Amino acid sequence: MKIDYITFVKIMKILITGIFGQIGWNLAHIARINGHHVVGTYHTHLVESSFRVHRLGLMPENLETGLLSLPFVPDAILHCAAYTNVDKAESEKPKAMDINARSSNFMVSYARKIGAKLIYLSTDYVFDGQVGGYNELSIPSPRGVYGLSKLLGEAPVLAYEQGFVLRFTPLGHGIRLPHHPLSLMDWVLKCARDGKKAPMFFNRTSSPVSSQDLWEVISEILSDKQNQPLLHVHSDIKDLMQIGREIERAFGLCHTTTYGFLSHNSYSKIRPFKAHLSSNFTQPASLLKSLEKLRQQRKSYEF
Numbered sequence: 001m002k003i004d005y006i007t008f009v010k011i012m013k014i015l016i017t018g019i020f021g022q023i024g025w026n027l028a029h030i031a032r033i034n035g036h037h038v039v040g041t042y043h044t045h046l047v048e049s050s051f052r053v054h055r056l057g058l059m060p061e062n063l064e065t066g067l068l069s070l071p072f073v074p075d076a077i078l079h080c081a082a083y084t085n086v087d088k089a090e091s092e093k094p095k096a097m098d099i100n101a102r103s104s105n106f107m108v109s110y111a112r113k114i115g116a117k118l119i120y121l122s123t124d125y126v127f128d129g130q131v132g133g134y135n136e137l138s139i140p141s142p143r144g145v146y147g148l149s150k151l152l153g154e155a156p157v158l159a160y161e162q163g164f165v166l167r168f169t170p171l172g173h174g175i176r177l178p179h180h181p182l183s184l185m186d187w188v189l190k191c192a193r194d195g196k197k198a199p200m201f202f203n204r205t206s207s208p209v210s211s212q213d214l215w216e217v218i219s220e221i222l223s224d225k226q227n228q229p230l231l232h233v234h235s236d237i238k239d240l241m242q243i244g245r246e247i248e249r250a251f252g253l254c255h256t257t258t259y260g261f262l263s264h265n266s267y268s269k270i271r272p273f274k275a276h277l278s279s280n281f282t283q284p285a286s287l288l289k290s291l292e293k294l295r296q297q298r299k300s301y302e303f
Helices: 022-033 061-068 093-114 143-161 184-193 211-224 240-251 287-299
Strands: 013-017 039-041 052-055 077-078 117-123 162-167 198-201 230-232 257-260
Touching: 013 022, 022 039, 022 077, 022 184, 061 093, 077 093, 093 117, 093 143, 117 143, 117 211, 143 162, 162 211, 184 198, 184 240, 198 240, 211 287, 240 257, 240 287
Parallel strands: 013 039, 013 077, 039 052, 077 117, 117 162, 162 230, 198 257
Antiparallel strands: none
């Protein structure tokens, strides 16, 4: 007798802040494909979509009131909204701190009131990049305001009994929103299209992952298979030149990437050189498989 095994997935109501950011937008689609009910919030950019969305200011003085007025009580919150301009954060420190750090306190307060899980998306920029290979027990030491603001935003989430922090480096996305800067993957693809070389810093490391890779970990949290509050989501390749070669391989490119050197200047001063992550709790994602999935999701290159 043939037996068909059915995997039962708990359907959840998920609130995604910053749904019109690259990460939020892709996670929203992945969550819906997996059967979850998704509602999003946005701050400035409104994108035409079939999702229920609500405008929500990110400044702390308005955030909690706005959250409590939402006509939707989620089971889980993916806090993707963030101030992400690394360079501009140096001159807009109060704004970066308000959005990335102080807002976390209100997100935690709201999550606690409704009994929801809260997942805060963080960054490899919380580390100084002196040695690389950072795991969840490594001591953070951010180089710039952006990294510091994200690190401070982690603290209240980790103090919440249903709070989770995911640190990662973005690789690229299956669906690209044109109002956002190019991801690493899209930058290489654009260089190929324009007939230009894409210099990959040989003295910098990274371990980028896709939105789908992130979702695999988020799904384990939502289904109670993962209860570690701080997690690093990372890929199996750390060398930027090799990452470039894998992008070429996945997308059928040839000799687009070339060696580059990251100098010590105002750009590198606030960014980690050796930024690759490792983990005591998650397995590395296959970079090539992630890229091949992203290529499948792309019907055409959009820039």
